[in-house]
Amino acid sequence: MNDIDPATLVPYVQWGGFLLAFVFGFVANKTHFCTMGAVSDIVNMGSWARMRMWLLAIAVAILGTAALDALDLIDTRNSIYTSPNFIWLSHLVGGFLFGVGMTLGSGCGSKTLIRVGTGNLKSLIVVVFMAIAAYMTLRGLFGAFRVNFLDAVAVQLPTNQDLPSLLAGWFGLERDFVAPIAAVAAAAALLAFVFAHRDGRTADVLLGGIVTGLVIVGGWYVTGVLGYVPEDPESLQEAWVATNSGRMESLSFVGPQAYLLEWLMLWTDTSKVLTFGILSAVGVVAGSLAYALASRSFRLESFRDAGDMLNHMLGGVLMGFGGITALGCTIGQGISGFSTLALGSILTFVAIVAGAAATMKYQYWRLMREA
Secondary structure (H helix, E strand, O other), X not given: OOOOOHHHOHHHHHHHHHHHHHHHHHHHHHHOOOHHHHHHHHXXXXXXXXXXXXXXHHHHHHXXXXXXXXXXXXXXXXXXXXXXXXXXXXXXXXXXXXXXXXXXXXXXXXXXXXXXXXXXXXXXXXXXXXXXXXXXXXXXXXXXXXXXXHOOOOEEOOXXXXXHHHHHHHHOOOHHHHHHHHHHHHHHHHHHHHXXXXXXXXXXXXXXXXXXXXXXXXXXXXXXXXXXXXXXXXXXXXEEOOOOOOOOOOOOOOHHHHHHHHHHHOOOXXXXXXXXXXXXXXXXXXXXXXXXXXXXXXXXXXXXXXXXXXXXXXXXXXXXXXXXXXXXXXXXXXXXXXXXXXXXXXXXXXXXXXXXXXXXXXXXXXXXXXX
């Protein structure tokens, strides 16, 4: 394996990302998988069906990721989510603002891409503003604020921030012993809640939740196994090819949109290559488009008025800033990160839901006041 040219692994990671995202986009469109919709259904209708779908996806992802870890195929400590540097304020602020943004923008990062595939021009505008804001938060004006005022407020933990590492350190146990127990316990708790009510056992909930969870596991396998190089010929260190972070990744839909924008703007720069993340963003649109065409549900849709457009533009900006600041979106942190049982991912998940619910409550209050 040490003699393999890393360049030969790149197509496997690229196509793996595209195909996994294609499946996700197709199934998410069919089953109406939507994390913003999950919160909205609870707040506005008292329905937990789509939240159960989201939680089912998390449970499946936790079990699958733990299995890969237990088989020594991957090490979740090699992801961006499990760093000992616990940037709790960034998770809270970024997550909350992302939740606000996805409510104003009528969907999270993944749902926005799914809607682009169905012909929704509003979502196309959200994608543009999200990508610009995300890039500004990575390397531009917003980035200076993020680094100096949010990321600077952090706690340096004695171990990685994933729960197995923390629990192993606290109780003086081996992480390899704790990890599968923690994963099974977390997944069992989620599954118990999912299946406690009949709306968690419908065909769409099962299909959307299981497939989405498996796609996340597939992402870890593609980047963490197929794209893993034990010793890079140039750096003489282990490496993960064709990922934007330089580490193993799974699906996430804010940062990749910024990198897609960069790739398009710097087309002639040969150092800019298509990555797992970039092609996964494209794959979601393609998969959603395929289902829309097959089901004859494709139709162009635009804004109803200027106020609607402004809300979606602001939503895109908030999601771009929030998603980068919190290190992920409802998929990136809410499922991919959560599957590693990282403390920051769990905190971001809660913050996103809180931000979305608070915005929905405010919108309802405002609507009643104007009635």
